[in-house]
Amino acid sequence: MQKYGQLGICYFLLLLFSCSIDNAKQEKNVINDITQLNPIKVKGIITPKTSFEIINAIKSHNGPISIGGGRFSMGGQIATENAIQIDMRKFNGIISFSKAQEEITVQAGIRWRELIQFIDKHNLSVKIMQTYANFTVGGSLSVNVHGRYVGQGPIILSVKRIKIILANGDFVMASATENQDIFYAAIGGYGGIGVIAEVTLSLTDNCKVERSDTVMDIKDYYKYFTSTIRNNGKIVFHNADIYPNSYDEIRAISYSKTNKELTIKNRLKPNDGNFALNRFAIKTVSSSSLGKWIRKTILNPIYYQGNPVEWRNYEATYDIKELEPSSRKTSTYVLQEYFVPVDQFNSFYPKMTKILKENKVNVMNISIRHAKQDPGSKLAWARTEVFAFVIYYKQGVTDKDKKKVKKWTQQLINASLSQNGSYYLPYQIHATKEQFLKAYPNAEEFFKLKKKYDPHYKFRNKLFDAYYQQ
Known part of the structure; x- marks a missing residue:
């Protein structure tokens, strides 16, 4: 009865405080990202x-x-000002598929959800992707994403080959063995070399997975991971969530292969957009220290009761709309991510949490992920085997708010660099050029390739505006 009483309270609070999503009016030819912090006026948009x-x-x-x-x-x-914007989202076809070879070739604008819906019929799954399935495949390659897949790492490890359109209009095949310089510059290259048009991915079997979790002191996590998770071939997904504001306790969550009967019958997550409860929970966590306590002591214990058994593809089809706040006019939800070698875990997290506390950052969650070493992409964020610290936080939208974020972001970058680590480039561009070059020591080599394949600097965006010099 206590369980259902707590659930009843949650639903009552949901009805009391939830509100409709604010749909900001879109100005013509203005490109913005999900945070709504970076409106950019372009010359035109083609689809x-x-x-x-x-x-x-x-x-x-x-x-x-x-x-x-x-x-x-x-x-x-x-995007960048006065550019022609190529919106890839309608370039979303499936070109070829082989169940026997476990591979699929797609146009780069296809969303992961669409791809998974197709391969699920053949009981196959993707090897590596980010948690949410709304991203385009080409976008994921451009930032060289990773996910919660144990024993995997950057998505480049699952890419067989790409076709890319260069600045002169040439349509070129590239892989780890053909046009290698283009392959390793384009994946994780943020559109700087050309337009990734087609992608051939290596697939794997879909399987049933069972969730398990355990709560522990953060100081015990490294030993737990290395002894229990790191070389466990049965575990498909794993991450550990650090609880703010104390940052001293984590919940480690794993999904392991199983032959048990399914408790969740759906093969994919529902695509109905019904995320009111999720959004309410996030709003509660972001609102105050009390909200964070409610999450840790009430919401999560309810959510993690039992050990559900589901399909791997079910766990791969989260919808990012579940994170969308009711409005982004005065505040917004944002991500940052830092990488450190696995043996630097216990040295890095105290530095990270100290900076977050001193700057009173409104952190909603920090998720720890694991990734193998990158095989050679020029802008590799995993130069060794690493832990990723994915920080999800709330910030204001004023210039003053942005300056505060820039200050502690640079502090976190320095903390990561001090442990021979790095930071992730898809997020707010606050790093100094010195920090960027230290985190990405092969950037100058990448820029030489950019100059070779894009001599007139056609392919631009704010990342290259900040760090690239012709």
């Missing part, structure tokens, strides 16, 4: 459905060109 349209646009336009997909990067990496 190609064929490679020929992309090639024609590149050849016929002498000015800047920028590329966007789902627009989930958060610092202007999808």
Whole structure:
């Protein structure tokens, strides 16, 4: 009865405080990302459905060109002023598929949800992707995403080959063995080399997974991970959530292969947009220290009761709309991410939490992920085997708010660099050039390749505006 009494309270509070989503009016030819912090006025927007349209646009336009997909990067990496914006979201077809070879070739604008819906019919799953399925495949490659997949790492590890359209209009095949310099510059290259048009991915079997979780002191996590998770071939997904504001306790969550009977029958998560309870929970957590206590002591214990058994593809089809706040006019939800070598875990997290506390950052969650070493992408964030610290926080939208964020962001970058780590580039561009070059020591080599394949600097966005010099 206590369980249902707590649930009843949650639903009552939901009805009391929930409100409709504020749909901001979109100004013509203004590109913005999900945070709504970076409106960029472009010259025009094209929505190609064929490679020929992309090639024609590149050849016929002498000015800047920028590329966007789902627009989930958060610092202007999808556009720059007065550019022609290539919106890839209608370039979303499936080109070929082989169940026997466990591979699929798609147009780069396809969303992961669409791809998974297709391969699920053949009981296959993707090897590596981010948690949410709204992203485009090309966008994921452009930032070299990772997810919660144990024993995996950057998405480049699951890419067999790509076709890319260069600044001169050439349509080029690239892989780890063919046109290697283009392959390793384009994946994780933020659209700087060209437009990734087609992607061939290696797939794996869909399987049933069972969730388990445990709560522990953060100081015990490294030993737990290395002894229990790191080399466990049965575990498919794993992450550990750090509870703010104390940052001294975590919940480690794993999904392991199983032959048990399904407790969740759906093969994919429902795509109905009914996320009121999720949004309320996030709003509660972001509102106050009390909200964070409610999450830790009431909401999460209810949510994590039992050990559900589901399909792997079910766990791969989260909808990012569940995170959307009611409005982004005065505040917004934002991500940052920092990477440190696995053996630096216990040295880094005290520095990170100290900075967050001193700057009174309104952190809603920090998720710890694991990634293997990158095989060679020029802007690799995993130069060794790393832990990723994914910080989800709330900030105001004024210039004063942005300055505060810039201050503690640079402090966190320095903390990561002091442990031979790095930070992730898809987020707000607050790093100094010195920090950028230290975190990405092969950036100058990448820029040389950019100059070679894009000599007239056609492909631009705010990331290159900040760090690239012709």
